[in-house]
Amino acid sequence: MLAPRLLGRPVPLPLVAWLALVWVTLWGDLSVGNVLGGLATGLVVTWLLPLPALDPGVRVHPAALVRFLLCFGWDMVISTVRVVFWVAHPGQPPAQLVRVPLRTSSEAMTVMIMITLSTMPGSLVVERYPGELLLHVLGLSGDVSEATRADVAGLESRIVAAFGTRRDREELP
Template identity: 80%
Template sequence: MSFGERTGGRLAPRLLGRPVPLPLVAWLALVWVTLWGDLTIGNVLGGLVAGLVVAWSLPLPVLDPGIRIRPVALVRFLLWFGWDLVLSTVRVVVWVVRPGVPPTQIIRVRLRTSSESMTVMIMIALSTVPGSLVVEKDEEELVLHILGIPGDATEAVRADVAGLESRIVAAFGPRRDREELP
C-alpha cells in the first residue's frame, strides 16, 4: 500500500495499483458494524476488511454533481420553501374539504438553467409542495400538474417556478449556473 495519490480531492492509498478512498472504507465499516448491531473490535476490523475489499474491487468514478452550498442563500431558500409548504398545504386542504371538484391545470414552464443537477433539485422541490407535481421533463421545459388554483394560473405558476429556480441556483449552483440566469 503506497500513499500520496489524491483522488477526488481526498488522500487515497493505493492497494495493488488501485486507489482506495479511505472515507468510503470508513463509511462501509460503519455500515457493517451497524448491521451487526454490536460494537466490538472484531466487527470493526471485519468492517474495515469488507470496506477495503469492496472499495478496491468495485472502484467508483470521481463525480462532481456541480453543487456548491452558499449558507445565506440556503437559509433564504429554506425559509421561502417552508412558507410555500404551509401555504400550499392550506390551499389543498381547503379544496379537499370543499364540496365539488377542485380546479386543476397542466402548465408548461420553461427553465432558464441548463444544469441537470439544478433541474433535478427544482423538480424535487416542485413535487414536494402539495398541489404541484412534475408530470414530465421535456428538453428545458417542465410539465406541471397544479391543484387548487382557480382561474388561469399559468403566468402566476411560471413566475413562482422562476423564483424557485433563482433561489435554488443562488443556494446551490456554481458560478456558471448563477451567471446563466438573467
C-alpha cells in the first residue's frame, strides 16, 4: 500500500520519502532529527497539498517497443549515412518542406512522434498544426513528399503500437 489514508486523505509514501530526501539534502546533515523532520514535513505537505491524479496517456507494450526501437535504430543509421554523404559532397544538399498529416489525436503520441522525427539527422519538425506536422527534410532529392508521408505514417503506427492507450491504438486504421 503506497498511499495509505491519513484522516481521510491518501498520502503517497514514495513522494513523502522523496521530500524527506530533499529536506535532508537541503540541510546538508544526515541525522535522525533531519530525517524525522523531513518525513514529518513530507507528510504535512502531501496531506495539505494533494496532487491530482494524472494519466500521461502512455502505456508500454514490450513487443511493439522492441519493434519500434529496431526500426528507429535502422532509420538513424540510414539518415546519418545520408547526411554524412551530403556533408562530404560538394554543393548544396537538397532540402524540402513537407506537410505530413497525422492520424492520431493524442497529444502524448504527437509529442513522441515530433521528438523521434527531430532526433533523426536530416529531419526537423518546423511547425505543428492541428492534425499535421510541417517537416524540413534534408538530403533527399526529387519530390519526396509521398515517401516522407509514408515514412511518418509508419513511424506513427510503430509509436502508437509501442506506447499508445487502447483508444490511441483503435484510432489508427
